[in-house]
Amino acid sequence: MKTLINRSILVALALLSTPAFGGDINWSPERPGNSADDPIERPKDLTGRSIKCPRVRAVHSTNVDDSGATEYLFKTDPWLGYQRGRELFVREFSKSDGVFGEPGQMAGRVLEDQVSKIMTRDHVASCALCHNVPFRDGGAGATMFKNSGQGRNTPHVFGGGVLEMIGWQMRLKLMEKADVNRNGYIDIGEADTVRAVVTNLPAGEEGSTAIDLGSFGDADKDGKPDLNSVCFVWYVDANGKRIPWARSLKDEGVKGYNLEVQVFGWGHGRAGLAGRIPITSTLRAFTGQAFDNHQGLQACDPTLNEEPDSNGFALVSQLGAQQFYNGRTRDRGQTKDARGFSMDDPDRDGVVEELSEGDMDLIEFYQLNHPRPATAINTPLKQKGQALFKSLNCAHCHVQDWKIEANNSGDADYTKQYPGDRRFFDVSVTHNPTTNRLEGRLERLTKNGSPARNAFTARQVYSDFIHHDLGPEFYQMQFDGTLIKSWRTAPLWGVGSTAPYGHDGASLSLDEVIRRHGGEAESESKAYKQLSESDRVALLEFLRGLALYSTDDLPCDVDGDGKITEHFMVAGKDTGIERLNPEWLFKVPGQIEGEVTNPHGVKVQSNALTNVSDAYGCNLKYLKDDDRDGFPDALSIPAKPVARTVLKPVSTRKKTGRQSASHS
Ligand code: HEC
Numbered sequence: 001m002k003t004l005i006n007r008s009i010l011v012a013l014a015l016l017s018t019p020a021f022g023g024d025i026n027w028s029p030e031r032p033g034n035s036a037d038d039p040i041e042r043p044k045d046l047t048g049r050s051i052k053c054p055r056v057r058a059v060h061s062t063n064v065d066d067s068g069a070t071e072y073l074f075k076t077d078p079w080l081g082y083q084r085g086r087e088l089f090v091r092e093f094s095k096s097d098g099v100f101g102e103p104g105q106m107a108g109r110v111l112e113d114q115v116s117k118i119m120t121r122d123h124v125a126s127c128a129l130c131h132n133v134p135f136r137d138g139g140a141g142a143t144m145f146k147n148s149g150q151g152r153n154t155p156h157v158f159g160g161g162v163l164e165m166i167g168w169q170m171r172l173k174l175m176e177k178a179d180v181n182r183n184g185y186i187d188i189g190e191a192d193t194v195r196a197v198v199t200n201l202p203a204g205e206e207g208s209t210a211i212d213l214g215s216f217g218d219a220d221k222d223g224k225p226d227l228n229s230v231c232f233v234w235y236v237d238a239n240g241k242r243i244p245w246a247r248s249l250k251d252e253g254v255k256g257y258n259l260e261v262q263v264f265g266w267g268h269g270r271a272g273l274a275g276r277i278p279i280t281s282t283l284r285a286f287t288g289q290a291f292d293n294h295q296g297l298q299a300c301d302p303t304l305n306e307e308p309d310s311n312g313f314a315l316v317s318q319l320g321a322q323q324f325y326n327g328r329t330r331d332r333g334q335t336k337d338a339r340g341f342s343m344d345d346p347d348r349d350g351v352v353e354e355l356s357e358g359d360m361d362l363i364e365f366y367q368l369n370h371p372r373p374a375t376a377i378n379t380p381l382k383q384k385g386q387a388l389f390k391s392l393n394c395a396h397c398h399v400q401d402w403k404i405e406a407n408n409s410g411d412a413d414y415t416k417q418y419p420g421d422r423r424f425f426d427v428s429v430t431h432n433p434t435t436n437r438l439e440g441r442l443e444r445l446t447k448n449g450s451p452a453r454n455a456f457t458a459r460q461v462y463s464d465f466i467h468h469d470l471g472p473e474f475y476q477m478q479f480d481g482t483l484i485k486s487w488r489t490a491p492l493w494g495v496g497s498t499a500p501y502g503h504d505g506a507s508l509s510l511d512e513v514i515r516r517h518g519g520e521a522e523s524e525s526k527a528y529k530q531l532s533e534s535d536r537v538a539l540l541e542f543l544r545g546l547a548l549y550s551t552d553d554l555p556c557d558v559d560g561d562g563k564i565t566e567h568f569m570v571a572g573k574d575t576g577i578e579r580l581n582p583e584w585l586f587k588v589p590g591q592i593e594g595e596v597t598n599p600h601g602v603k604v605q606s607n608a609l610t611n612v613s614d615a616y617g618c619n620l621k622y623l624k625d626d627d628r629d630g631f632p633d634a635l636s637i638p639a640k641p642v643a644r645t646v647l648k649p650v651s652t653r654k655k656t657g658r659q660s661a662s663h664s
């Protein structure tokens, strides 16, 4: 009771100190203004690149009529949904948003000495400060202290949705082989001698590679299935229910196991499956953990937090991604206020429900759809390099292409219920030799406003997504002295832009990281070292062509007319070269100011918008936040503000609540 009272006082203070009108610009990083605005009232950015909208928690709703809530955004204004998701990724959160709270404290999972944690908390205010190259784009970047004093390098999230879809499909294909009786899990003895092999492309197709994830049985009798450590396993009883404390097939009551394929992250510590603590295998869960550990922002997200059948599976996200129990967040919404917002405030910084379920939908949407890296490999030198890459056998780990199967969700056999490609657009980016630049082509993947969920073959991915031992040069000693020996085959798409290399960022050049390969890649590395100088140059040139790019700046055919115009007209204004700026594609397209005179009397092109509120939907019911408290006005309590401080314990949310915008 005592903590409840303390907490309610904190909450009251937080709400009372929230500015009533206009917001306090000292607290907020956004710059909605244009040259006509008073910069004290409306900070400006004439490049148009800063975040323009004040922070307001997004509302999760499956009803398309709830204007401004998530289904509305996904179906009727997807580019706005994408851009708002992107804002969550690039925004520098401020104190009033609840950033930090426990800075410098130890965080994350505990290593095997049972004490040392893998990282420190709350060190940056934005995802974009690590995922930084290119800036504002889910790029690669900083190396940080994590797991080990040797460091962990930040990978890019270009094409993140494709990776997530590959991971889920790998799981289905493994279950197809192993769950012979189709009871939803792998019974002890059911598939003991079956090899866990999947292919990237249909068997027989050129480039189809058999990827061996080990065996479903426990031949070495250590109590764990002999699967590659990219598989995370949990143990179940006869009804398929997860036994939370079980760590082995030999534990009491264990009748089998279930699994997920964790394609994200460089690698997971303990090889094998000795009850290792999972990392998270979905974009959404990864994001929930990142927000909490790096920024001190806790999401209250029923999609991640509920495990309705106690079988290891959380809910399927609104965007169709199955979540797992290990993606749970710290804010479980145990106590809710009258609006339905969580009052838990796990980091006790006085800001409640720092991220809503709707926010998580939006940032998942951004990463799901984030364009793939470019392939600029059309010069003779690069093509020679690509051929060498194949002939050196690098491609047996760095597997080139992956097919996402078409939607087959109606199949009676659950292992064949492929969700299809869940994205709403794809961009292919290649090098145009005539203009000598990277150029994109936007392809919409929707049918009647929803993702068409067709098949999609992602080219030039270059990973088998399993863990390999590359020898001692790659072993990483964790804080507690234990060694991580195997790593996920790094997908090489984008690699031309992501130095430094390796999980630890210890190799400053491509040449160094390839020379460092040993262990399972000993012979390939040796062959690389024996190449002639000119062949090595060709191979490295090829890798450099697998590049990232700034999505805002990329010249891109967005209107599908087969060309890129120098004067792309949007809302009556010449925006310059046709490019992939989501603002151009909003339902109400952003209107730029155009030519203005700056304080030096110089004429400049202003890309600030003159219609921020309309373009960004700031007046839509579930985005409108005139009192600037960070919660949509539509969900505020009409009574006196003090009523908000009443803590009312509410039982866990109703299932049917997912059908409407009501927050609980
Ligand atoms: C302090 C630096 C830092 C910040 C801030 C950060 N990340 Fe990361 N991110 C990393 C590192 C390092 C990894 C690799 C982790 C590992 O394998 O141990 C990573 C990996 C990822 C991955 C997996 C990519 C892949 O292909 O393996 C995703 C997705 C991701 N981050 C999303 C986010 C999101 C979303 C945010 C903001 C909420 C965020 N990150 C903030 C450093 C950071």
Ligand code: HEC
Pocket (backbone or CB within 6 Å): 266, 389, 392, 393, 394, 395, 396, 397, 398, 467, 468, 470, 474, 487, 488, 489, 490, 491, 492, 495, 498, 500, 501, 502, 503, 504, 510, 513, 514, 517, 520, 521, 524, 525, 528, 543
């Ligand atoms: C046995 C499997 C295997 C083979 C064969 C292999 N690699 Fe790798 N490669 C990996 C793994 C695993 C990593 C990730 C290492 C880490 O996480 O530190 C990697 C990392 C890389 C990286 C660094 C990527 C990054 O983002 O940091 C490059 C570049 C690379 N490999 C190129 C090659 C080339 C070129 C060849 C052929 C000469 C090759 N690899 C052969 C498994 C392999």
